[in-house]
Amino acid sequence: MAGLRVRRNFWDLQDEYDKGNKKPLDTLIRAFKGIYELSPDNPNSFFFLAGLHGEPFRGAGWGNASWWGGYCNHGNVLFPTWHRAYCFALESALQSIHGCKDVTLPYWNEIEKNTQERGIPGAFLKKKWTFEDGGVIDNPLYSYKFQQKITDNLPSSRDDADYSKGDGYVTCRYPYSGLVGPADKEKTDAHNAEINKLGDDKVNQILNENVKSWLLHTDVDGQKGRGGVLQKYFSCLEAPNYTVFSNTTSATQWNEDHFNEGLPTSATVSPRLVQHVVPLESPHNDIHVSIGGFEYGDGHFDGKYPGANGDMGENDTAAFDPVFFFHHCFIDAMFWQWQKEHGKTKQLDIIPQYPGTNSVDSQGPTPGTPGGTWLTLDTPLDPFQLPGTTKTMKSKDVIDIETRLGYTYSPIKGLPRKTPSAAAPDAAAPGAATPDASRANLVRISGINRGIIPGSFVLSTWTTTENGEERLVGFHSTLSRWHVQGCANCQTHLRVKTFVPLYGLSKDQASKVTVKLHTRDDPKGSTAREGGKPIPYVVGHLLGKE
Known part of the structure; x- marks a missing residue:
């Protein structure tokens, strides 16, 4: 060097x-x-x-x-x-x-x-x-304190969709709010005044605890870090080619290409069973929203600070x-x-x-x-x-x-220990097989129209334990923009589809998962719906192609 x-x-x-x-x-x-x-x-x-x-x-x-x-x-x-x-x-x-x-x-x-x-x-x-x-x-x-204003000139059907920032605006992070458009400023000032009462040390603690919770999600089996952002970073390094490693759109298609409905049986557990691809962009998105205002603590999206809207979040x-x-x-x-x-x-x-x-x-x-x-x-x-x-x-x-x-x-501390891999498979034929069947079970979630959701959002997957306790299985965040609903050129790409691994779930638990949608308007989340009906999801696994 x-x-x-x-x-x-x-x-x-x-x-x-x-x-x-x-x-x-x-x-x-x-x-x-x-x-x-x-x-x-x-x-x-x-x-x-x-x-x-x-x-x-x-x-x-x-x-x-x-x-x-x-x-x-x-x-x-x-x-x-x-x-x-x-x-x-x-x-x-x-x-x-x-x-x-x-x-x-x-x-x-x-x-x-x-x-x-x-x-x-x-x-x-x-x-x-x-x-x-x-x-x-x-x-x-x-x-950073803005040296000059930026003006939101985009038309919107929402009265509160002016995301301008004035000269002198100061950037903020969770749990503060940075929405200062005409329809938001009064609410933001009241929210931030309450946060200020907590004191700097407490506010920093709240932010750090949120980032750590996103990073170290504890799965249903009690394994800390599995299913959280930490595991996503590890998994993205296993992506078989640059195209699917690089972004969420390509990775989603790769997972769709290999998706098979139903949980694997003894007949399908073979070296052809593959792990889903996690793109680098996925954990990247999660860290953005963890700093920018989506709260995840103690295995729940509690929504303690529903007005939080930090700049990193969009x-x-x-x-x-x-x-x-x-x-x-x-x-x-x-x-x-x-x-x-x-x-x-x-x-x-x-x-x-x-x-x-x-x-x-x-x-x-x-x-x-x-x-x-x-x-x-x-x-x-x-x-x-x-x-x-x-x-x-x-x-x-x-x-x-x-x-x-x-x-x-400099060397990255904390990487998983493993033998350096050989060159990846040819890009035109993605899909490196692994016999680890337990890591291949996942839920495919589809049907969310991000065109009607202002800003970023999170999809979470849940199961119910034997004692009736609701437990978070995994999550997928979409880092978006405030005015995506007007994007006529990408309307065909506004249907969100994602794949969430079901770490630690039995077959029975995996067949009974539920999905929630967390938005800026509803950070605590509710059953994800479209047209009054729960959005479709399917539990399955991934198989390599012949």
């Missing part, structure tokens, strides 16, 4: 700081302070860079909900590569600040012991930052919360880990015309991209340019981070 910039584990910086070596973290804070103070129209400013992800919208999506007005890619094969280029741009901006040329963007390791036990690193939870020389500033990792303003970039740096580290384990550090393959490879899949086309465009490794990663050139980056430019981008990652 000689000559490479090393992106370190944020927890290592935090621990060094706590033990007296304050310079590395102090320098990172100075770099963020520097880009916060740049003019909003400066391409290296935090406002400019954070605004590339979602709001302030541009292009066709500025005032037309039929298009996505942000540049970010979600629900398609560009999700990992676009966000890799995004983190690279943010890191380059940090290095432009005087005295910070050697700064690298650390990753918040979301699977290691520190996160499991403590939640979010303490540096993100302080309102003020005290440098080693005694200087005190508003902590740029705690929140794509519109998520990138304005500084923790966004440390979260996505970890997503990129896991992407690189998958590449190393599957022999894909030099080349990636996309299954042509597979679901998740079109610009209308999931979110709708980004600015400058026509509807119906097939996405490839040569699709521009707008608006990012290759260093020192005016050429737009493409996915093929960011595959090899060490040779092409000049950085690498």
